[in-house]
Amino acid sequence: MAGPSIDALGQFRLTTGLGPLGASVNFTNSNEAMLAAAVIIVIFFFVGLRARAMIPGRTQALVEILYEFVRNMCVDTIGEGGLRYFPLVFTLFSFILLGNLIGLFPYFFAFTSHIAVTLTLALFVFLFSTGVGFYTHGLRFFKFFVPEGVPVWLLPLLVPIEIISYLSRPVSLSVRLFANMTAGHVMWEVFAGFMLMLTGSLGILGIVASIIPLGLNVALVALELLVAGLQAYVFAILTCLYLHDAVHMH
Amino acid sequence: MNDGRDKESFERRLAAARDNAGLGQPKPNAARKAAGEGQKAINLAMRLGVELVAAMVIAVVIGWGLDKLFHTSPWLMICMVPVGMAAGLRNLIRAVGPGTG
Numbered sequence: 001m002a003g004p005s006i007d008a009l010g011q012f013r014l015t016t017g018l019g020p021l022g023a024s025v026n027f028t029n030s031n032e033a034m035l036a037a038a039v040i041i042v043i044f045f046f047v048g049l050r051a052r053a054m055i056p057g058r059t060q061a062l063v064e065i066l067y068e069f070v071r072n073m074c075v076d077t078i079g080e081g082g083l084r085y086f087p088l089v090f091t092l093f094s095f096i097l098l099g100n101l102i103g104l105f106p107y108f109f110a111f112t113s114h115i116a117v118t119l120t121l122a123l124f125v126f127l128f129s130t131g132v133g134f135y136t137h138g139l140r141f142f143k144f145f146v147p148e149g150v151p152v153w154l155l156p157l158l159v160p161i162e163i164i165s166y167l168s169r170p171v172s173l174s175v176r177l178f179a180n181m182t183a184g185h186v187m188w189e190v191f192a193g194f195m196l197m198l199t200g201s202l203g204i205l206g207i208v209a210s211i212i213p214l215g216l217n218v219a220l221v222a223l224e225l226l227v228a229g230l231q232a233y234v235f236a237i238l239t240c241l242y243l244h245d246a247v248h249m250h
Numbered sequence: 251m252n253d254g255r256d257k258e259s260f261e262r263r264l265a266a267a268r269d270n271a272g273l274g275q276p277k278p279n280a281a282r283k284a285a286g287e288g289q290k291a292i293n294l295a296m297r298l299g300v301e302l303v304a305a306m307v308i309a310v311v312i313g314w315g316l317d318k319l320f321h322t323s324p325w326l327m328i329c330m331v332p333v334g335m336a337a338g339l340r341n342l343i344r345a346v347g348p349g350t351g
Contacts, residue, residue: 054256157333164309164337165344172304172341176296234296 006193008186012113030117033109037098066094070236077240078247085243088128092121093236100181100228104221112231113181115174122174125239133246144249173238177231184224191217294346301341309334 016023017032048063056064070090074082096112103110111117133141145162146155191213198206198213313330317323 054260160333161337161340164305164312164334165340167312168301168305168308168337168341171308172297172300175304176300179300180296230292230296234293237293238297 006190006197008189008193011185011189012110012182029109030111030114033099033102033111034095034117036108037095037102037111040102041094041098073237073240077237078244081247082240082243085132085240089236089239089243092125092239093232096121096177096235097229097232100232101225103181103185104224104228110181110185112177113185115178118174118178119170121235122170122177125173125242126170129239129242129246132243133249136247137249141246141249144245169238169242173235177235180227180231184220184227187220188217188224191220297345298342301345302338305338305341306331306334309337 014028014030016027017029018027021027022032044059045063048059051057051060053060067090070093071083071086074086074089076082078085099112100110102108103112133144145159145166147158147162150158195210195213198210200206202209309330310327313327316326316330320326
């Protein structure tokens with residue numbers, strides 16, 4: 001078929017950023033987006049908290065809402081001593097949230113749509129929570145894989161199941177974030193490409209008909225905003241849950 | 251941050267302003283609870299599908315790796331499939347079952 005075609009995955013291609021200097025050290029557009037996310041968070045918090053007003057303005061209120069939201073999540077989910085892990089959870093949450101959000105804008109790269117990035121984050125959380133488990137409980141943490149109140153002859157079957165269930169955590173954590181972000185961006189690209197194909201092949205009729213995919217894309221923006229926030233939230237709360245398991249062993 | 255005296259006076263002025271506007275006292279608990287329930291539901295809906303598949307993938311990968319190691323292809327991989335299914339169901343039960351708030 002002639003005319004424009006749909007290249008849905010081209011938007012995830014890595015290129016080098018920051019000119020020749022970036023090219024020499026393989027500083028990619030994904031890294032640029034990560035740096036942008038980190039800088040935006042720091043500036044946002046700096047500006048928001050500079051006033052330190054008793055009655056917060058809009059920026060300060062937003063910063064405080066974010067802070068208290070994650071803080072409550074930490075205390076409620078991890079339970080006693082959960083505040084110790086608050087900085088980690090808050091950093092992860094704000095980094096992923098900003099990464100998802102700036103990925104929605106044109107010319108920005110959604111770095112959370114790469115499994116390499118999300119798997120790294122998930123593996124870090126997994127290794128960290130396992131380390132916390134062994135640090136707090138020592139070798140008794142292995143009892144986490146032995147369900148209580150089970151006849152001994154069932155254990156050879158149940159312990160592998162528990163271990164696989166535990167090992168599947170980083171996979172589900174990373175695949176969920178990556179798949180949601182990738183799916184959203186692919187859908188945008190497909191509908192936008194479909195609009196070009198319609199106008200290219202059907203003339204005036206195509207231009208009128210392409211209002212439908214355009215409307216769908218507008219609706220998708222709202223959905224993607226929801227998904228961006230929700231996935232960051234899910235990642236953070238699962239981090240809290242895993243830390244809870246490591247600290248309390250149920 | 252400011253000292254406690256400011257906060258006290260702020261709370262008093264806030265209460266007075268709310269009374270003037272006929273709003274009465276805020277009831278944060280009910281609203282927060284409802285929002286929490288909604289969040290929990292969406293959170294679960296997002297999690298469950300992937301949990302089931304992830305355990306399966308891990309089990310099959312482990313079986314495949316052990317097959318490579320012991321040259322028993324494909325028997326260990328086949329044996330790991332039901333184990334992976336069970337682990338996936340275990341993940342589901344852990345996510346929605348009793349005892350997980």
